Amino acid sequence: MHTTLQTLWQETRDSDSVRHRLHDVLRQAIIRMVLAPGQALSEKEIADLFAVSRQPVREAFIRLSESGLVEVRPQRGTYVVRISRQAVLEARFIRESLEVSITLEAVKRPLQPSVLMELNELIVRQRSCIERQDHDRFFFLDEMFHRTLAFSTGQVMAWKVVEDVKAQLDRVRYLSIPDSTPIAKLADQHQAIVDAVAAADTQAAVEAMSIHQREILNSLPELERRFPDMFEEVALVTPALAI
Template identity: 70%
Template sequence: MNTRLLTLWQKTDDRGAVRQRLYHVLRQSIIRMVLAPGQALSEKEIADTFDVSRQPVREAFIRLSEAGLVEVRPQRGTYVVRISRQAVLEARFVREAVEVAVAKLAAEQGLDEATLNELRELIERQRRCVDPQDYDRFFQLDEAFHRTLALGVHQQAAWRVTEEVKAQLDRVRYLSVPDSTPIDKLIGQHTRIVDTIARRDVEAAAEAMAVHQREIWQSLPDLVRRFPAMFEDSASATLGAERTTEADL
């Protein structure tokens, strides 16, 4: 575990504040399952791993708690929370609303040629992740794709909202690839989003983005069955109830 944490640490900008670097590394480690659901986190161990004081570690824990990724239990310790299916569905609902609005705006206003070319280049780079099964790289490029689209229509606030809610989704996405959701399927969805925006088809762009954002909902029941220990409510809730919840949304 320490080796993988240090690898992520080395990829961060060493000019940044320690607490921000720690938060980024721990957040990514939780999303990528380096730090597994239910795992206890030690302030001292993490401080020792990165050769920092315990104060920025404590601050990172607080931010992770606010993001719903860890639970700080007084006198007992800090734990990575298990994935809540309800939290995932709620986060997906918010992200779909935001990203569909972005796609519609992009189709209505049109994207400049430079942004369209950048989106297409990102898709080509995603395709190069398929054969080597470079899933970490694919997820980085996937995030760049959605960020580029939002910033392409000058919706920085929309991207910030997406970043806030997508941590819960990203953990499920990491579990879903490649078995539940092959990345070539996601690449095909990205391609359709760009194509519909490029031809200024507002309704088709909105639909393409909605289908893409609902992919998590399609794979969630399979993931709960395959990884029950990673979900906090896998034993008590029924998949049928979740389907009803999604229909109501």
């Protein structure tokens, strides 16, 4: 675990503040299940690991609690929260609403050829992750695809809102790759979005983005069955109790 956290730290920008870098490292570690749901987090241990004071660690914990990723329990400690099905569904709804709107903007503009080229190049790079089974790299390239689409339409604030609300959703997305949702399927969905935008086909573009954003609904029940310890209230929906 410590080695992975230090690797994530090295991937952050030196120019960012320690607090910001710590938040990014811990957020990614939680999303990638390096820090598992229910795990206790030690303020002192993390501060010692990165050779920083405890204050920026404390501030990072607060930001993570605001995103719904950790729970700070006074006098008891800080814990990675289990995945909330309701939070995932709400985040997915918000993300689909915003990203469909972003896609509509991309059709209306239309996008510059250089942007379409960049999006297509990202898809090529995503496909290169299939054979190598490089899930972390694909996850990064997936983020870049959606971020590029949002920024190219001038919807920077919309993307920031998406980033803020999708923390719980990201954990489920990460769990779903590759077994529940194969990389090739997601790359194909990205291609359908770009092709529809390039063709200025509003209906096809909206449908392609909606299908893509609803993909997680297909994998969520399976993930709850496979990883019950990672989810809240999973026992409430078991077949035995449903009779």
